[in-house]
Amino acid sequence: MIRKLIAFVLALAVFEVVLAEGHCTGRALYRVTFRNLLTPENFGDLIPETGLVFSPLAGASHSNRISFFTIRGFASPQVEQIAETGQNGRFVRLARNLKYSRRGVLSVSAANGPTMPGNTTTLYFFVDCAHPFITMLGMIAPSPDWIVQLNNRPLIRDGEFISGENGTLIAYDTGTDDGREFTSPVDASLDMPTEPQQNIAPLVEDETDRFEGRIVGMFYIQRVK
Template sequence: MVRIINLLSLFVFIGIFSCSSDDEGDNNPSLPEDEARYQATFTMNWSADNYPTDYPGGAHFSPLVGWSHNTNTNFFAIGTLASPGIKSMAETGATSTLESEINDRIDSGEGKELILGSGLSSGTGEITVEFTISKNYPNVTLATMIAPSPDWYVAVVNLNLVNAGEFIEDRTVVAYAYDAGTDDGLSYGSPNDASEPPLAIELIIDAPLGNGTSVIPDIALVNFKKIN
């Protein structure tokens, strides 16, 4: 009889301990298995030494904006027309219209998360932001205005952070310079000259940033590191 009672006591103790462990786990929730948290770090290289042609006073980058999304979107894609939000970001650095456009796309099932980050008060330095992706929304797009400029911005567009069904642990890519196609200005301080009709988004390869073939050195590198 004593042996049976001791065994029953042991089972009760194990049950209580298991419940306690489950409760403690709830205090430290982790992401679902099909989601991952990333930190993106932009390293900006836009200096007078690297890009001496017409280098402007007050060089800076606007607040970072972007989203995590599916693989089917063409938002920000080369060859497409800039939306009003992309135009506003590229010409003025303002992000409110673009944020609304991204949220509308998220609501329609095209994306997962709006991503907002800080700007940079000079042409060189780092901008860091965190965001979440999932297996259904594995891509990320992030952009910031090159300021001052007519309608130019630096961006990582449609980058997939899932490979063979697994989240990529660490990846560094080039962030390219883009022309939104909404202003015909040719240099940083050019007066406003709206493109009529608007032109398609394209990579910048010409002066003052480029050499006619490409932009060398890279205006920015971005490191993506999985943190959860």
């Protein structure tokens, strides 16, 4: 109960972000694409011969009053569901509730299906001066509780909407399950919850990292209008 309360507080905590000085006006539409590099060609025997998928991605654009999760923080129930099952229903419901109640969320988007090995998935987000951040994540599946993510990413710099940017994705351990193999049991009795819950951290920091610190994906952010 205590860890759930802590996770909820972290999910709605105010995190301090200082934007560069400048006058921002209007809003912009961005497309955010994740490319899945978890193919047998890239990883060989390190992963199953069929490769690994990203579960249906979900995300939101939001203000600095909202943080759905933070690296080194505890995973909320919404993030835990994505990390352990690949289902994003709790995350999407929370984000939509915050949007409709005007509590720091502007735009919510979710994919209809997984991102297969070697493929891409694109989500669209409106961003404005009061909601300049995006968060987007999905499960690496199958896995115990590993995710790919963009977290509190600012799309305004020097008071202007950025035209775009690209970068790499690595695997993160959400600290909710002790499993170390490429498994995600449907039977809850086979689950191995981490007690006490650990902080969200790059999987490369774990000596059991199955990806050997390699890049598991790419992200592409582009302003479309």
